[in-house]
Amino acid sequence: MILLSVSPEVVAESDRSPYAVRVEDLSITYRTTFEKKPTLKQAITRLGRGQRAVKEIQALTDVSFDVKVGTAMGIIGSNGAGKSTLMRAMAGILPPTTGKVEVWGKASTLLALGVGFNKSLSGRENIILGGLAAGLSRKEVEERADEVAEWTELGDFIDMPMNTYSSGMGARVGFSVAVHMKPDILMIDEALSTGDAHFREKASVKMAELRESARAMFLISHGLSSISEMCNECIWLDKGRLMMRGAPDEVIDAYMRHVKVKKSATALEEM
Numbered sequence: 001m002i003l004l005s006v007s008p009e010v011v012a013e014s015d016r017s018p019y020a021v022r023v024e025d026l027s028i029t030y031r032t033t034f035e036k037k038p039t040l041k042q043a044i045t046r047l048g049r050g051q052r053a054v055k056e057i058q059a060l061t062d063v064s065f066d067v068k069v070g071t072a073m074g075i076i077g078s079n080g081a082g083k084s085t086l087m088r089a090m091a092g093i094l095p096p097t098t099g100k101v102e103v104w105g106k107a108s109t110l111l112a113l114g115v116g117f118n119k120s121l122s123g124r125e126n127i128i129l130g131g132l133a134a135g136l137s138r139k140e141v142e143e144r145a146d147e148v149a150e151w152t153e154l155g156d157f158i159d160m161p162m163n164t165y166s167s168g169m170g171a172r173v174g175f176s177v178a179v180h181m182k183p184d185i186l187m188i189d190e191a192l193s194t195g196d197a198h199f200r201e202k203a204s205v206k207m208a209e210l211r212e213s214a215r216a217m218f219l220i221s222h223g224l225s226s227i228s229e230m231c232n233e234c235i236w237l238d239k240g241r242l243m244m245r246g247a248p249d250e251v252i253d254a255y256m257r258h259v260k261v262k263k264s265a266t267a268l269e270e271m
């Protein structure tokens with residue numbers, strides 16, 4: 001669930017920059033191969049021969065925005081709108097197809113559930129690996145591992161393999177690693193949705209703390225109330241395009257109106 005990275009291309013120029021992130025005309029196209037409804041025979045005979053169609057998916061188109069230091073930015077939009085793609089590009093995990101991403105500082109990302117952890121290892125072992133992947137030294141990781149493990153409140157489970165965890169328990173480990181690595185820029189993708197009420201409360205206190213110390217924070221969520229509570233700015237993506245940027249409540253309102261209009265148009269078509 002967690003992928004921590006120190007992005008090689010998108011790195012600090014100066015601590016004095018008023019910006020945390022600048023995205024300029026960013027477009028990202030995925031290239032993927034697929035077989036259009038193959039018959040069983042085709043599937044068997046073509047297996048391993050690479051005879052597959054290539055499909056391009058334009059996930060982001062000409063997205064531009066800048067983020068000043070001190071911003072907690074919510075990213076909203078329907079399924080497939082491009083939110084995670086944007087986050088991956090800002091974290092330096094996905095290179096832009098065209099355009100530019102500049103990030104001032106070390107990005108710590110907590111991406112969608114299930115990515116990055118080795119489930120056969122324990123929570124504590126994954127904490128150590130996560131810290132090293134985030135670019136911390138062995139000594140720094142050793143110093144912090146206990147605190148990170150304790151923060152999860154998982155008790156004895158912390159030393160059990162992660163494949164014995166529920167998704168909420170996994171989310172606790174991921175969140176704890178991400179927030180304890182003293183990131184300049186914290187990126188969180190839907191991790192809060194699997195937590196229980198106690199965890200969400202604890203996470204939201206921690207994020208408020210980090211908002212003070214980090215240069216910027218990004219939160220992707222379908223839970224619009226967490227965006228409204230935790231963020232001071234918001235962008236809305238639709239089919240890979242930036243629709244609006246502004247105060248969270250205004251952007252959420254516009255998005256909700258858009259979703260309702262779309263729903264009633266579909267309902268009319270169905271009549």
Ligand SMILES: Nc1ncnc2c1ncn2[C@@H]1O[C@H](COP(=O)(O)OP(=O)(O)OP(=O)(O)O)[C@@H](O)[C@H]1O
Nearest residue numbers: 030032057059077078079080081082083084085086
């Ligand atoms: N690895 C990939 N290979 C090919 N296409 C991808 C890949 N990842 C995402 N896509 C496509 O890119 C588009 C944007 O996906 P993305 O995951 O960024 O959306 P999202 O807004 O985060 O969606 P959700 O709210 O459902 O998580 C979608 O059309 C998706 O099918």
